[in-house]
Amino acid sequence: MKIYPTTIHGVLLVEHEPARDERGYFVRTFCAREMAAYGISTYLAQASLSFNAKRGTLRGLHFQSHPAMEDKLVRCARGAIFDVIVDIRPGSPSFGSWVGYELSDTNHRQLYAPAGTAHGFQALTDDAVVSYQISQFYEADKSAGIRFDDPAIGIAWPLPPTAMSPRDLKLPLLAQVDPARLMPFEDKVNQ
Known part of the structure; x- marks a missing residue:
């Protein structure tokens, strides 16, 4: 397991090296x-799963309000997604900034x-399954x-959205x- 800081304080990219053999692979997540x-x-x-039937499906940007804010560890168990995190902590040097990474069932990020x-x-593929561990x-x-399209944040989504919830659009x-x-x-606490 390799863990890398990103440009947003506290946001980390976790990469795994699967142990492979003739059966397939094993990876500790x-x-x-x-x-x-x-x-x-x-x-x-x-722990939660999200199934996304169509490529281009966009979910977010979500959080729970203070004092119930949550830590999340997110991975793509099937297919591929473009995963985005936005810093919304007032007083943070990166407030309003975002990072995005492709997570997939092949890169194990x-x-x-x-x-x-x-x-x-x-979702970058049809039938993408996303797994969350939540604190x-x-x-x-x-x-x-x-x-998702807040111009002050300016996220560069890779695809035009094909499906979104009415709630997310509002x-x-x-x-x-x-x-x-x-x-x-x-x-x-753990900055």
Whole structure:
């Protein structure tokens, strides 16, 4: 397991080297000891899967409001996605910045999104399956998000969106989010 920092503080790219033989491969996708050394939350409250039938499907950008913000470890179990994380922590030097990486069932990458970031992705293949490990329980009243096409953020999505939820299409711009719903940068314990 190799873990690399990104341009957003606390956001990490995790790469794996599968052990291959004639049967196929084996890859360890989570190790609490190794990940804790990099400040990655090792508490798992929930694990979820997202199935995306059509290439171009776009989900996000989602987060849970403060104080229920969550850490997420995301990987693509089938197909490929363009995974995006946006820093929404007021006071952060990279506030409003984004990073994006292709995650696929062949490159075995994962992306770690710490609390205080918004997460979204676009399916690059039909039948993409995305796996999430999440540090907080889902709280419907804390569910929030920002627009995928916020011009102040300027995410360069690789494809035109082909499918989105009505809810995601109505999300506010980052500048319209009530600051009380965001976690200030200095509140994060494992910076």
